[in-house]
Amino acid sequence: xxxxxxLTRADLDELPDDxxxxxxIDGSVLITPVPHVAHQAVLGRVLAAxxxxxxxxxxxxxxxxxVTLGPATSLQPDLVVARHxxxxxxxxxxxxxxxxxxxxxxxxxxxxTLKPSCYAAAGTASYWVIDPDELTLxxxxxxxxxxxxxxxxxxxxxxxxxxxxxxxxxxxxxxx
Amino acid sequence: MDTMTLLPQGRPLTRDDLDAMPDDxxxxxxIDGVLxxxxxxxxxxxxxxRQLFLVxxxxxxxxxxxxFAPLEVMLSEDTVIEPDxxxxxxxxxxxxxxxxxxxxxxxxxxxxxxxxxxxxxxxRLEAAGVPSYWVVDPEEPTLTVWxxxxxxxxxxxxxxxxxxxAAxxxxxxxxxxARLRRHRP
Numbered sequence: 001x002x003x004x005x006x007l008t009r010a011d012l013d014e015l016p017d018d019x020x021x022x023x024x025i026d027g028s029v030l031i032t033p034v035p036h037v038a039h040q041a042v043l044g045r046v047l048a049a050x051x052x053x054x055x056x057x058x059x060x061x062x063x064x065x066x067v068t069l070g071p072a073t074s075l076q077p078d079l080v081v082a083r084h085x086x087x088x089x090x091x092x093x094x095x096x097x098x099x100x101x102x103x104x105x106x107x108x109x110x111x112x113t114l115k116p117s118c119y120a121a122a123g124t125a126s127y128w129v130i131d132p133d134e135l136t137l138x139x140x141x142x143x144x145x146x147x148x149x150x151x152x153x154x155x156x157x158x159x160x161x162x163x164x165x166x167x168x169x170x171x172x173x174x175x176x
Numbered sequence: 177m178d179t180m181t182l183l184p185q186g187r188p189l190t191r192d193d194l195d196a197m198p199d200d201x202x203x204x205x206x207i208d209g210v211l212x213x214x215x216x217x218x219x220x221x222x223x224x225x226r227q228l229f230l231v232x233x234x235x236x237x238x239x240x241x242x243x244f245a246p247l248e249v250m251l252s253e254d255t256v257i258e259p260d261x262x263x264x265x266x267x268x269x270x271x272x273x274x275x276x277x278x279x280x281x282x283x284x285x286x287x288x289x290x291x292x293x294x295x296x297x298x299x300r301l302e303a304a305g306v307p308s309y310w311v312v313d314p315e316e317p318t319l320t321v322w323x324x325x326x327x328x329x330x331x332x333x334x335x336x337x338x339x340x341x342a343a344x345x346x347x348x349x350x351x352x353x354a355r356l357r358r359h360r361p
Contacts (some may be wrong), residue, residue: 005216006215006287006288018321025291026291027214028212028214028289028292029212029213029286029289030210030212031211031213033187033188033209034210072288105188105209106188106208106254107208107210108208109296109299110207110208110296112299113295113296114292114295117291118291119210158311
């Protein structure tokens with residue numbers, strides 16, 4: 001690490017590809033362990049459901065993928081939906097329309113506190129969290145600059161999102 | 177960037193991993209197994225930490241101790257933090273730091289740690305049962321105080337500039353945010 005100064009995207013690019021997730025928040029770095037199979041399995045189901053319903057002008061991408069929210073903030077969401085034209089070859093340099101995070105024991109606190117704080121500040125309209133153990137889906141939408149919970153569904157309950165596009169999800173079907 | 181290759185492959189980090197971190201001026205902390213690397217604070221930040229340390233030390237009873245960072249606080253096997261200031265019982269410290277929850281943790285905000293201090297640390301300290309959490313924002317300046325009530329932090333004070341906060345926990349002391357900032361000519 002360069003000597004005691006706020007870090008930048010350029011510093012992140014220098015870090016090794018060692019199986020950790022490196023994220024930059026206001027010049028600080030978060031280094032997160034790689035998630036387990038169950039986490040990725042749930043995300044695979046969500047990715048499939050979103051992809052099937054996604055209109056052509058939008059794109060659903062799985063992480064690790066850099067979402068750059070400022071010179072000193074670069075996050076790697078589990079899943080992201082943004083306008084097709086907004087992606088560059090290396091990153092998404094604007095706020096996404098939707099971010100989905102699946103909780104792990106290590107990222108639970110970050111996913112429920114820090115990440116929504118960053119995405120709300122950046123203007124991401126929808127933020128969803130899936131708990132792979134409890135099989136719940138919680139969705140927040142941006143209202144007057146702050147996230148308001150719009151859905152919390154469990155097990156066989158169905159929820160139909162309206163943003164960023166209509167799609168119906170049932171937590172019980174997300175587990176393999 | 178050589179230092180980063182010291183990280184173990186794709187597993188949650190523990191306190192022992194922290195010992196392998198370089199002494200490069202960054203603050204290395206582990207929260208729930210996630211490594212959080214923050215830049216060294218500014219002179220102004222440290223100025224304020226010192227002033228608050230002096231105020232707290234002057235009022236601190238014998239059985240308690242006030243420390244400033246870096247001092248490791250081990251909240252669990254996968255959570256080791258270094259609050260800017262902390263108060264704990266004197267007999268609870270070991271040679272390596274504090275192996276449990278302090279009575280008070282204080283963070284002085286800086287642009288790089290504001291969001292981490294206000295959301296992640298607050299949430300983790302609350303979960304660890306730290307009775308009091310104070311955050312000083314050097315901008316105005318302000319002091320915000322949270323205290324644990326039935327397991328949850330409740331904001332019990334928010335004072336700005338010349339306003340006084342008369343703390344009762346962890347011991348009686350009066351804080352005036354404006355007096356924490358030294359005014360250089």
